[in-house]
Amino acid sequence: MAAATHEPPPHVTEHHTTTGIDNRKMMMWIFLASECLFFGALISTYLIFQGESLVGPLPHEILNIPVTSASTFVLLMSSLTMVLAVYGAQHGRLGMMKLMLLATILLGLVFLGFQAYEFTSFVHEGLGLTTNQFGSSFYVLTGFHGTHVAVGVLYLTSMLLASQRRTGLGADRALHIDLAGLYWHFVDIVWIVIFTIIYLIPH
Amino acid sequence: MTHMPQAESHGEHPPTTIREYVLIGIVLTVVTAVELWVSYSGMSFGLLVGVLMVLSAFKFAVVVAMFMHLRFENGLLWRLFSFGLILGTAIILALTALFWNDRTDIVGGVPANAAPGAAAPAKH
Numbered sequence: 171m172a173a174a175t176h177e178p179p180p181h182v183t184e185h186h187t188t189t190g191i192d193n194r195k196m197m198m199w200i201f202l203a204s205e206c207l208f209f210g211a212l213i214s215t216y217l218i219f220q221g222e223s224l225v226g227p228l229p230h231e232i233l234n235i236p237v238t239s240a241s242t243f244v245l246l247m248s249s250l251t252m253v254l255a256v257y258g259a260q261h262g263r264l265g266m267m268k269l270m271l272l273a274t275i276l277l278g279l280v281f282l283g284f285q286a287y288e289f290t291s292f293v294h295e296g297l298g299l300t301t302n303q304f305g306s307s308f309y310v311l312t313g314f315h316g317t318h319v320a321v322g323v324l325y326l327t328s329m330l331l332a333s334q335r336r337t338g339l340g341a342d343r344a345l346h347i348d349l350a351g352l353y354w355h356f357v358d359i360v361w362i363v364i365f366t367i368i369y370l371i372p373h
Numbered sequence: 374m375t376h377m378p379q380a381e382s383h384g385e386h387p388p389t390t391i392r393e394y395v396l397i398g399i400v401l402t403v404v405t406a407v408e409l410w411v412s413y414s415g416m417s418f419g420l421l422v423g424v425l426m427v428l429s430a431f432k433f434a435v436v437v438a439m440f441m442h443l444r445f446e447n448g449l450l451w452r453l454f455s456f457g458l459i460l461g462t463a464i465i466l467a468l469t470a471l472f473w474n475d476r477t478d479i480v481g482g483v484p485a486n487a488a489p490g491a492a493a494p495a496k497h
Contacts, residue, residue: 191447199450203457210461214468239409246405250398253440257394260386344386348442355441359433366429370412371422 198349202356209360212314213367216307220368223302232295234288235369241284242365245319248277249358252326252351259347264336267347271330274354278323285316308368315364318357325350387445397439404432 187193220229251273258267289309297305329350336343408428411421438444443451 189447189449191449196450196453199453203454206454206457206461207464210464211468214465217465217469218472235409235412239405242405243402246401247398249401249436249440250394253394254391257386257389257391352441355436358440359436362429362432362436366408366425370408370425372412372418 192345194345194349195352198352202352205356205360209315209363212311213363216311216368219303219307221304223304225302227292227295227297227301227305229304229308229368230372232292232297233369234291237284237288238365238369241281241288242361244277244284245281245358245361248274248281249355251277252354256344256348256351259344264333268330268333271326271333271347275323275326275330278319278326278354282316282319282323285312285319289313311364312368315357315360318360322350322354322357325353387442389439389442394439397435401432401435404428 187196189196251270255267255270255274258264258270292305297308299306299309329347333343408425411424411428414421416424437454443454
């Protein structure tokens with residue numbers, strides 16, 4: 171019975187792996203690598219179909235680059251606040267972590283607001299999901315990215331709510347925030363590619 | 374850049390400071406502004422595409438290396454993510470090359486989806 175008292179409680183048991191990498195972190199990176207294939211397929215579809223439309227509206231008639239540049243800036247800043255939240259978690263600064271998580275969530279919501287505005291204005295200008303090939307591929311690609319942002323906002327909100335009950339941070343909790351950060355930054359780098367391909371390169 | 378001592382009980386963490394993170398954020402913002410300027414600059418299409426690709430690849434690499442901390446991670450994770458990234462890029466290149474050079478829908482010199490009476494496309 172005495173030997174059992176030397177075992178650490180289950181919640182602080184370290185995960186020893188043959189690679190030296192925590193399984194949860196490994197799983198997140200494998201997931202992100204698979205997401206590269208997912209978005210690769212969607213970007214390919216857009217590149218193939220965006221110039222094949224027989225009826226308008228066409229990309230150069232409808233895309234609003236200044237508005238999308240503003241939303242791109244918002245998403246970039248959310249990456250900065252996210253990395254600062256991870257920094258706070260890794261250095262035991264709970265208040266900083268909570269504040270930066272909240273800022274990231276709000277910036278994510280602003281980005282989604284920009285996307286909702288863009289989609290709504292496009293529909294009013296006559297570009298629906300089935301109007302032409304550009305519309306179909308555009309909505310599918312940016313819609314899936316927006317869905318990823320929305321999932322990220324929910325993910326971060328759950329992290330923030332879970333941290334409200336805490337008075338301190340351990341290594342395990344810091345890893346959870348780190349994993350959420352990896353997902354959020356991935357959403358940002360996908361947008362870096364989408365912004366260049368859809369909006370900046372003229373059609 | 375020197376490695377900071379590990380925090381008491383918060384596990385390993387990268388040596389980047391808050392100041393460096395903010396500087397990286399500013400650099401990313403400036404590069405985005407340059408991208409925007411380039412897209413309106415009126416340079417030739419080929420050059421414009423090349424410059425934009427280099428700039429966005431730079432932003433991509435900075436976020437992955439510094440914000441996602443891949444620079445400080447185990448090399449296995451770097452190889453894992455690179456594998457997915459290379460496959461994803463290969464999908465884009467292969468499919469676009471395949472469909473941009475596709476002539477299988479041209480019947481009798483006229484695209485199958487062309488309006489009646491449309492002229493045959495010029496040969497490349």
